[in-house]
Amino acid sequence: MTNYGLPQLTSHHLRIEVRAQTPLAFNRQPGGQLRGALFGVLRRHYCPAPDDPDPGHSAVCPVCWLLAREDRGWWRGNTPVRPYAIEPPLPDRHNGRPPFHYNPGETFSFGLTLFGMAVNLLPYLILAIPEMGRVGVGRRLPENDGHRGRFTLISIRCVHPLTGEEQILLGEGGTTVQMPTLSVTTGDVIAAAERLLGQLNGRLRLRFLTPTRIVRRGQLVHRPLFRPLFGRLVDRIEGLAREYGDVSGADAKPALAAAEHVELVCEDIVWVDLSSHSTRTGRSTPIGGFTGRATYAATDWSLLLPWLVWGTLTHVGKNAVKGEGWYQVGE
Ligand SMILES: [Zn+2]
Numbered sequence: 001m002t003n004y005g006l007p008q009l010t011s012h013h014l015r016i017e018v019r020a021q022t023p024l025a026f027n028r029q030p031g032g033q034l035r036g037a038l039f040g041v042l043r044r045h046y047c048p049a050p051d052d053p054d055p056g057h058s059a060v061c062p063v064c065w066l067l068a069r070e071d072r073g074w075w076r077g078n079t080p081v082r083p084y085a086i087e088p089p090l091p092d093r094h095n096g097r098p099p100f101h102y103n104p105g106e107t108f109s110f111g112l113t114l115f116g117m118a119v120n121l122l123p124y125l126i127l128a129i130p131e132m133g134r135v136g137v138g139r140r141l142p143e144n145d146g147h148r149g150r151f152t153l154i155s156i157r158c159v160h161p162l163t164g165e166e167q168i169l170l171g172e173g174g175t176t177v178q179m180p181t182l183s184v185t186t187g188d189v190i191a192a193a194e195r196l197l198g199q200l201n202g203r204l205r206l207r208f209l210t211p212t213r214i215v216r217r218g219q220l221v222h223r224p225l226f227r228p229l230f231g232r233l234v235d236r237i238e239g240l241a242r243e244y245g246d247v248s249g250a251d252a253k254p255a256l257a258a259a260e261h262v263e264l265v266c267e268d269i270v271w272v273d274l275s276s277h278s279t280r281t282g283r284s285t286p287i288g289g290f291t292g293r294a295t296y297a298a299t300d301w302s303l304l305l306p307w308l309v310w311g312t313l314t315h316v317g318k319n320a321v322k323g324e325g326w327y328q329v330g331e
Helices: 030-045 055-060 062-068 116-135 186-197 226-244 253-259 305-314
Strands: 010-020 084-087 107-115 137-141 147-149 151-159 166-170 203-212 214-216 219-221 263-272 275-277 284-286 289-297 327-330
Touching: 010 116, 010 305, 030 062, 030 084, 030 107, 030 116, 030 137, 062 116, 107 116, 107 305, 116 137, 116 151, 116 226, 186 305, 203 263, 203 305, 214 226, 226 253, 226 305, 305 327
Parallel strands: none
Antiparallel strands: 010 107, 010 151, 084 107, 137 147, 151 166, 203 289, 203 327, 214 219, 263 289, 275 284
16 A cells, blocks of 8 residues: 555544533634633643753653643744644534533533544643533633633543544543543555545535645745645644654655645635733633635645545634634535
8 A cells, every 4th residue: 555655654643522511612712712721730730840940850741741741842942733722622513602602511522632642641631621511611701700601521532533533532420430441543545635636626625624724935824725734734743643643755846746736616715813922921822723615626635635525624724723624524
């Protein structure tokens, strides 16, 4: 089997279903708020010495290993590619309320993807999720006396997004955690891409579920043009594989050359302007991007599809870790 120039990478996909216990609301980037809550809990509860500067501790403490990857300046002056990504809840347009607002008793779900050896952190992450619900997530609400909304866990499942298989890791009220048996490998991605290739007749549609922010040579790209999108996708997958997988034998050049010939034939895109305010630096960073659908035409998708299928799991562009740049592939 050809590997289409793809690097080797493995991912585990957790799907977490919860029930709001109090009014609960996120801002327009719920992935960022879920991530903040998760890291707060990990830092407080699952590291025995969060302020220990001893490198001996951070070499053996899995929580510090993950948290160190959140630190600017940790790796050659840049934030390293993080070994996880969040799949945020998606806006529900049918309940008559603003997006990401839940009443007590309502349920919602979100995903947590772990790349490579980050799966070793799974026991901590699974314990941290019900604790996030006790502490509260999202916005501080007047109807909660200024507290964040609380939730209880319904279930944590491990899913295989390409085959639909799933396994319950922790059920409601459960105390025993199953170890996951389902993971996605580059081989699974190639098999899914080959199945999809048989269904295409020259056209491919991408559906951008969350704001997708693509930058090319320092310039923000406001339309879902294929080549810049594909370039950032290759950067993302190669970056993850370099840190958490294996890039030996990988070569994206033939796919990047093929991407030059893909045409954007139809777009139904909405630009979502968002900004992220840091209380630490006092600065606002723009994080918006496009959502909606785009259709592309190419004479041969075979080199491109495996990367595009991996990208449905890794996300693409800025803030992929917080769930931005999450898209689906279809005919
Ligand atoms: Zn630690």
